[in-house]
Amino acid sequence: MAIEKFDAVDLIHTKRDKGALGTEQINWLVDAYTRGYVGDEQMAAMTMAIFLNGMGRQEIRDLTLAMIASGERMNFDSLSKPTTDKHSTGGVGDKITLPLAPLVASFGVAVPQLSGRGLGHTGGTLDKLESIPGWRADLSNEEFFAQLEDVGSVICAAGAGLAPADKKLYALRDITGTVEAIPLIASSIMSKKIAEGTAALVLDVKFGSGAFLKDPARSRELAETMVALGKDAGVATVALLTNMNVPLGLTIGNANEVRESVEVLAGGGPADVVELTVALAREMLALAGQPDADVEAALKDGRAMDTWRAMISAQGGDPDAALPVAREQHVVTADRDGILVQQEALPFGVAAWRLGAGRARKQDPVQHAAGIDLHAKPGDTVTKGQPLFTLSADEPERFERALESLEGAYEVAEPGTPFEVQPLIADRIS
Numbered sequence: 001m002a003i004e005k006f007d008a009v010d011l012i013h014t015k016r017d018k019g020a021l022g023t024e025q026i027n028w029l030v031d032a033y034t035r036g037y038v039g040d041e042q043m044a045a046m047t048m049a050i051f052l053n054g055m056g057r058q059e060i061r062d063l064t065l066a067m068i069a070s071g072e073r074m075n076f077d078s079l080s081k082p083t084t085d086k087h088s089t090g091g092v093g094d095k096i097t098l099p100l101a102p103l104v105a106s107f108g109v110a111v112p113q114l115s116g117r118g119l120g121h122t123g124g125t126l127d128k129l130e131s132i133p134g135w136r137a138d139l140s141n142e143e144f145f146a147q148l149e150d151v152g153s154v155i156c157a158a159g160a161g162l163a164p165a166d167k168k169l170y171a172l173r174d175i176t177g178t179v180e181a182i183p184l185i186a187s188s189i190m191s192k193k194i195a196e197g198t199a200a201l202v203l204d205v206k207f208g209s210g211a212f213l214k215d216p217a218r219s220r221e222l223a224e225t226m227v228a229l230g231k232d233a234g235v236a237t238v239a240l241l242t243n244m245n246v247p248l249g250l251t252i253g254n255a256n257e258v259r260e261s262v263e264v265l266a267g268g269g270p271a272d273v274v275e276l277t278v279a280l281a282r283e284m285l286a287l288a289g290q291p292d293a294d295v296e297a298a299l300k301d302g303r304a305m306d307t308w309r310a311m312i313s314a315q316g317g318d319p320d321a322a323l324p325v326a327r328e329q330h331v332v333t334a335d336r337d338g339i340l341v342q343q344e345a346l347p348f349g350v351a352a353w354r355l356g357a358g359r360a361r362k363q364d365p366v367q368h369a370a371g372i373d374l375h376a377k378p379g380d381t382v383t384k385g386q387p388l389f390t391l392s393a394d395e396p397e398r399f400e401r402a403l404e405s406l407e408g409a410y411e412v413a414e415p416g417t418p419f420e421v422q423p424l425i426a427d428r429i430s
């Protein structure tokens with residue numbers, strides 16, 4: 001039996017007692033955990049020690065590199081165009097990847113979006129796209145590269161080969177209360193993005209009710225940590241700090257989010273979805289060498305839509321097919337005249353999930369037509385009896401639990417109540 005270089009218990013003691021782990025120690029720990037020598041119980045103690053005591057910049061960098069080294073690293077040198085990618089930390093109604101990837105690709109840039117499926121109240125990009133008849137998320141390497149070259153944008157499932165240590169560690173963190181540690185989140189996200197091989201990366205780091213980290217100061221710290229990790233690894237990285245107190249756009253679900261994305265690609269769509277799509281596209285294109293790209297024009301004149309259609313067709317989908325519609329609807333109306341002053345993202349995300357738009361277990365299917373359509377946004381004047389939102393589900397039994405999660409989540413205040421819309425983009429970190 002080979003002699004191991006370190007002892008997991010010693011490393012746990014170091015972190016427990018607020019010490020710093022060295023590069024060799026972190027490399028060994030990640031490798032030994034990936035091959036099963038270090039057990040889940042030891043790694044759980046380590047992640048809790050990291051959660052409580054943090055990590056220094058060098059430790060976070062070492063952890064990220066060790067997780068990248070646990071798997072394969074993609075390389076886009078053979079492509080004739082520059083690559084640029086975006087990652088969002090996730091939120092309610094966050095469908096931005098759908099219009100964004102083809103919009104940016106319409107400028108001759110490659111956008112390799114390796115995405116995931118949703119778990120809990122935040123939806124997954126692949127779940128949304130799978131509501132398009134025929135569309136498939138799994139591509140071979142050859143198909144992936146050919147589509148990047150021909151169409152420019154690809155949104156598909158990440159292969160199991162990228163940062164497998166992160167996969168194992170994330171599953172462990174999920175069940176041990178150690179997800180919300182900034183060193184662990186930053187290294188988890190950035191190990192996958194760096195392994196994916198993009199030359200440039202724009203991060204959409206959210207804060208507020210529906211975000212992963214609610215506190216803006218913690219989101220800022222996460223953004224700064226990830227930008228530093230990207231730059232250290234030679235990836236041009238920028239982050240936008242964005243508000244997730246209110247759902248993005250007017251749809252939460254899968255098929256309805258695709259519908260709204262297509263509206264944006266047709267030059268319309270809700271103002272907040274357009275604002276964020278345009279801001280992220282500008283950042284991605286600037287990093288790819290096109291700081292003056294007229295992004296709005298590409299939405300208005302159909303170029304982004306043409307790329308969307310090509311992208312969906314290349315993955316077997318029919319861009320003209322009707323999207324699924326739920327069997328049952330339940331409309332909630334305003335009980336007075338006034339101003340909508342509250343629409344809290346998290347309860348709306350939970351309600352959509354309870355309607356069947358999300359999954360409680362990895363293996364569960366999602367119901368593509370389930371979800372919520374919002375008919376008013378905070379700051380809007382409403383009249384008594386006016387629809388505020390519509391719940392959609394295939395099974396009407398789901399409405400009751402969805403409505404329970406929405407109790408106290410929205411409020412119509414007296415006419416004339418002062419209301420200030422919060423800016424969507426709070427800051428930019430580079």
Ligand code: URA
Nearest residue numbers: 170184185186188189
């Ligand atoms: N997303 C990830 O990929 N990893 C985390 O740790 C959190 C969110």
